[in-house]
Amino acid sequence: MKYYHSHVIIPEKCAGRLKCIKACPTRAIRLRHGTITYYDDLCVDCGACINVCPEHVFAPIMDDFSDFEKFEFKIAIPSRTLYTQFNASIHPNQIHQALKNIGFDAVMDISRVSQELIFAISEYLKTNPKEKPIISSFCPSLIRLIQVNYPNLMELISTFDASREITAKEAKQEYAEKLGISISKVGAIYITPCPAMVVSIKQPAEKEKSWIDGAIGIKDIYNLILPEILQMNEQVETIDTEFHFHYGTGWGETGHLSRFLDAERHLTIVGIENIMNVLNDIEDSKLKNIDYIEAYTCPQGCIGGIFCVENPYISRHNAIMLERKFGELKLFDEAEVLKKYHEQYYFLGRHVLPRPTRAQAVDIGTSIKRMIQKERIFVKLPKKDCGLCGAPTCETFAQDCARGEAELSDCIFFKLSTH
Amino acid sequence: MQEDRNHSIEIAKIKEALQADIITGNSQTGQYVTGIYASDLMSDVLAYGKSGSILITGLNSVQAAISAYMAEFKGIVFIRSKIPDQDIRKFAEEKGLFILTTDTDMYETCVKIASIEGEVSVSTAAAALTKRAENVTTYSFSIDGQDFASAGMVSTQIKTILKSIGYNPLIIRRVAISTYEAEMNVVMHAKRAKVTLKASDQEIYIIIADEGKGIADIELAMQEGYSTATEEQRAMGFGAGMGLPNIRRNSDKMNIESKVNEGTTIETMFFVK
Numbered sequence: 001m002k003y004y005h006s007h008v009i010i011p012e013k014c015a016g017r018l019k020c021i022k023a024c025p026t027r028a029i030r031l032r033h034g035t036i037t038y039y040d041d042l043c044v045d046c047g048a049c050i051n052v053c054p055e056h057v058f059a060p061i062m063d064d065f066s067d068f069e070k071f072e073f074k075i076a077i078p079s080r081t082l083y084t085q086f087n088a089s090i091h092p093n094q095i096h097q098a099l100k101n102i103g104f105d106a107v108m109d110i111s112r113v114s115q116e117l118i119f120a121i122s123e124y125l126k127t128n129p130k131e132k133p134i135i136s137s138f139c140p141s142l143i144r145l146i147q148v149n150y151p152n153l154m155e156l157i158s159t160f161d162a163s164r165e166i167t168a169k170e171a172k173q174e175y176a177e178k179l180g181i182s183i184s185k186v187g188a189i190y191i192t193p194c195p196a197m198v199v200s201i202k203q204p205a206e207k208e209k210s211w212i213d214g215a216i217g218i219k220d221i222y223n224l225i226l227p228e229i230l231q232m233n234e235q236v237e238t239i240d241t242e243f244h245f246h247y248g249t250g251w252g253e254t255g256h257l258s259r260f261l262d263a264e265r266h267l268t269i270v271g272i273e274n275i276m277n278v279l280n281d282i283e284d285s286k287l288k289n290i291d292y293i294e295a296y297t298c299p300q301g302c303i304g305g306i307f308c309v310e311n312p313y314i315s316r317h318n319a320i321m322l323e324r325k326f327g328e329l330k331l332f333d334e335a336e337v338l339k340k341y342h343e344q345y346y347f348l349g350r351h352v353l354p355r356p357t358r359a360q361a362v363d364i365g366t367s368i369k370r371m372i373q374k375e376r377i378f379v380k381l382p383k384k385d386c387g388l389c390g391a392p393t394c395e396t397f398a399q400d401c402a403r404g405e406a407e408l409s410d411c412i413f414f415k416l417s418t419h
Numbered sequence: 420m421q422e423d424r425n426h427s428i429e430i431a432k433i434k435e436a437l438q439a440d441i442i443t444g445n446s447q448t449g450q451y452v453t454g455i456y457a458s459d460l461m462s463d464v465l466a467y468g469k470s471g472s473i474l475i476t477g478l479n480s481v482q483a484a485i486s487a488y489m490a491e492f493k494g495i496v497f498i499r500s501k502i503p504d505q506d507i508r509k510f511a512e513e514k515g516l517f518i519l520t521t522d523t524d525m526y527e528t529c530v531k532i533a534s535i536e537g538e539v540s541v542s543t544a545a546a547a548l549t550k551r552a553e554n555v556t557t558y559s560f561s562i563d564g565q566d567f568a569s570a571g572m573v574s575t576q577i578k579t580i581l582k583s584i585g586y587n588p589l590i591i592r593r594v595a596i597s598t599y600e601a602e603m604n605v606v607m608h609a610k611r612a613k614v615t616l617k618a619s620d621q622e623i624y625i626i627i628a629d630e631g632k633g634i635a636d637i638e639l640a641m642q643e644g645y646s647t648a649t650e651e652q653r654a655m656g657f658g659a660g661m662g663l664p665n666i667r668r669n670s671d672k673m674n675i676e677s678k679v680n681e682g683t684t685i686e687t688m689f690f691v692k
Contacts, residue, residue, distance in 0.1 A: 149582070151582075151588040152588035152589065152591055152592040152595075154588070280571070280575050280578070281571070283578060283591075283592060283595045283596075284571055284574050284575075284595050284596060284598075284599035285595075285596045285599070285665075286571065286599065354588065357585075359582065359583055359584065359585030360585045361585075362585070363620070364584065364585065364586065364619075364620040364691060365554050365620040367584045367585050368554045368555070368556050368584060368618060368619060368620060369462075369466045369554060370462075370466075371556045371580070371583070371584055371618075372465075372466045372467075372554075372556050373462055373465035373466045375556065376465050376466075376489055376490060377465060377489050380488065380489045399583070402462070402465070404462060407482060408461075408482055408485040408486065408489070409481050409482060409485060414481075414485055414510070
C-alpha cells in the first residue's frame with residue numbers, strides 16, 4: 001500500500017545538510033546517491049523535516065483556494081489555533097467575517113462540538129473500559145506514530161471521532177438542507193496548523209472517508225485575512241447577533257479537558273520525544289492509574305504546528321486571554337449530549353488499524369537473519385553517527401545494509417580506506 | 420588468540436592445493452584458517468560466516484572485502500582467475516586480510532581445500548540455510564540494583580529489537596510487561612543482573628540472572644500481593660506484590676530458581692506461533 005503524505009520532495013533544492021535525516025523521529029529519511037528519499041511506511045507526517053530544512057526541500061502539498069470553486073457553498077472550519085494567532089483585542093467574529101470576505105460562505109467553529117466530545121469522553125471513562133489508558137485520537141501524527149512504532153497500543157486509541165470531523169459533518173448537513181442542494185455541493189475546508197491534518201483528510205487512518213473536503217494552512221490564510229481584519233472597524237461584533245463563541249481551556253485542539261476529566265487520572269503530553277517516552281511506559285504497563293491521555297506531537301501542542309505564524313509562547317498567551325473572554329460554556333445541553341452519546345453519535349465506529357511496516361514485510365526467519373547481519377555490521381562501524389552514508393545513525397545504516405538497501409562501501413570510513 | 424591446530428589448515432597449504440597466486444598477505448601464509456565459506460551472496464556471509472574462516476567467492480568487488488572483514492574472516496580466495504582491483508587490495512592490506520586468486524571454479528576450489536589434511540568446517544550458503552538453529556539472535560544487557568532512574572531501559576531495548584524483527588505486537592507486549600516486572604524486581608531487591616535475550620522464529624527466550632539476596636520461599640513469592648518491598652519503595656509506586664505473578668501470567672513458560680544470599684534466575688519463554 002502506498003501511503004499518502006502531505007509533502008513533496010524537491011531534490012534540486014537540497015544542499016545535502018542532512019538536517020532532515022537527523023531530525024526525523026522515525027528515521028524514515030535517507031540521502032541515497034545524492035538524492036533525499038524516505039520510506040513512506042515509516043513517515044508519520046510530524047513535519048519535523050519541513051521545519052528543519054533551510055532550503056525548503058520538503059514542500060507541503062496544500063489545497064489552493066481555487067480548488068474549492070467546484071463547491072456551491074464553502075464552509076471554513078478553523079482550528080482553535082487560528083484564533084491564537086491574533087492579539088486578543090481582535091474579536092473572533094472579526095476573524096470569521098474576514099474569512100467570509102475572502103470567499104467563504106460560512107464559518108463554523110469547532111468549540112461546541114469539542115465541549116460535547118469531552119463530556120462524552122468523560123461519560124465513556126465512567127464505564128471503566130477494560131483497556132486503559134485511552135489515547136486521544138485528535139492528533140493525526142500521534143495516531144500514525146502509534147501505527148508505525150507502537151502497534152501493540154492500537155486498541156488504546158480512542159474510538160471517538162475528532163471535533164473537526166463532527167463539526168464538518170453537521171455543517172454540511174445543515175447547509176445542504178437549508179439551501180436545498182446536494183451535500184456534495186457543500187465543501188468543508190479546514191484551516192490547519194499542521195500538514196498532518198491534511199493527511200487525515202486525504203487518507204484517514206481512522207475511517208474510510210473524511211467529512212472535510214480540503215485544507216488550507218494557517219500561514220496561507222493569515223496573509224489573506226489580516227488586511228481584511230485591519231480594515232474592519234470594531235463594530236463587527238454586532239454584525240452577527242446570533243454569534244456565540246466559546247474558547248475552552250487546555251491545549252491543542254480539544255481543550256476543556258480539565259473541566260470534565262479527573263485531573264488525577266489524565267495526562268497531557270506535547271512533543272514527539274516526550275510522547276514516545278510515555279508510550280514506552282504504557283507498553284510496560286507502567287502507567288496503571290491513568291485513564292486518559294491527550295497528546296500532540298508538535299513541541300507546544302497545536303500552537304507549535306509548522307503552519308502557525310505566531311511564536312507559540314505568544315499564542316499561548318493569546319489563548320489564555322481567549323479563555324478569559326470566552327471560556328464560559330454556553331449552549332450546552334447536557335441531556336441532549338448524553339442522548340447523542342448513547343446513540344453512538346460521537347464514535348468512529350471502528351478501531352484504527354495498524355500500518356504494516358517494513359519489519360512485517362518478511363517472515364520472522366528472514367528478519368532474524370537480517371538482525372544477525374545487522375549486528376555483525378554494526379560492531380565494525382565507527383559509531384560516530386556522522387550521517388555521511390545518508391542514514392541518520394550507524395545503527396540504521398547497518399539495518400539498511402542488512403536489508404540490501406545500502407552498500408557497505410557507502411560508509412565514508414570504508415571509502416577512506418579504499419582510496 | 421590461540422589457534423586450534425587440530426581444527427585448522429595452514430594458508431600455505433591452501434595456496435599449494437589451489438596453485439593460487441597471493442595478491443595480498445604474503446607474510447600471513449604461516450597462519451591458519453578454521454573454516455571455509457563459499458558464497459557470492461554477501462548477506463549470507465554476514466549472517467552465517469564464522470570468524471576465522473576464508474571466503475571463497477567469485478564476487479570481485481569491494482563489497483566482498485568489506486563483508487569478509489565484517490564477518491572477521493582471515494582472507495578471501497577469488498575463483499575463476501579474478502584479479503581484485505586496487506581498492507580491494509588496499510582495503511585488504513589495511514585490515515590484514517590475505518587474498519588468493521585461483522583459476523578453478525567454486526565447486527572445485529571447495530573440493531580441493533576439503534581434501535587437504537586437517538579438519539575445517541566447510542559450509543556454503545545452502546548448508547547454512549537448512550540449519551534452523553542458526554537463525555537465533557542473542558543479546559545481553561545488564562541491570563544495576565537500586566538504579567531506579569534507569570529502570571525500564573532493558574525492557575525498552577528488548578522491545579526495540581523485537582519490533583524491528585517484526586514479531587506480532589501481542590507477543591511483544593507480553594514480553595515487555597514481564598521483562599519490565601523482572602527488571603523492577605532486580606532494581607528493588609538485587610545487586611545486579613545479566614539479561615540474555617535469544618530471539619528465533621520459534622520462540623523468544625529471556626533469562627534474567629541476578630546476584631542478590633535470593634528468594635527463600637518461591638511459592639510464597641509467587642502469590643499475588645505478597646511483597647517484601649520497603650515502605651520507601653512502596654511510596655515510589657513499586658512493590659505491589661504483582662511482579663512475579665505478572666511475569667507468569669504474561670509468559671508461556673516460566674522457570675524460577677533461587678538460592679538465598681546468592682541470587683535468583685528467572686527464565687521466561689514466549690512461543691511465536
